[in-house]
Amino acid sequence: MTATTIDHEQASALAARVREAMLRDDHATAHMGIAITAVGPGSATATMAVQRWMLNGHATCHGGFIATLADSAFAFACNAYNEITVASGFDISFVAPAREGDVLTAVCSEQNKTGRTGVYDVEVCNQAQQRIALFRGRSYTMKGKPVLG
Secondary structure, eight states: OOHHHHHHHHHHHHHHHHHHHHHOOOHHHHHHTTTTEEEETTTTEEEEEEEEGBOOOSBBOHHHHHHHHHHHHHHHHTTTTTTTEEEEEEOOOEOOOOOOOEEEEEEEEEEEEETEEEEEEEEEEEEEEEEEEEEEEEEESSOOOSSSS
16 A cells, blocks of 8 residues: 555545534535535535425526535535635536436536635536536635544
8 A cells, every 4th residue: 555545545534524524513414405425635426306395486496406515515525624614606507407306416526726725616417417507616715624633
């Protein structure tokens, strides 16, 4: 086993500990039924089933719920280094509708992290791998750690 492998394993284990610590108090993610299914240094995957109460007047998933799913993946990805990190902004483009019963998956990956700022991209797809939305988040790292010790 190389030092790089050990470092990646340690970073992945830390990211998992941060995920558990954050989930304890993340009531929005829990309420919406969002599951954080994978997390690693600068990355995260989140899933959510579109439920009837999430539909708008066109019988499609309200964009705010899709944005929340993407934002949750973004939050877990940028906090995975065990540094308290918040969003400084994001943009989202909706490219296809999501419908009741769809299972959406948001995959977040870090594009750049320099100093206290970062840029992260999230692709949201349905269960047929059809792209639903593209999200770009900008982060700012503050003082403090989600997991102590």
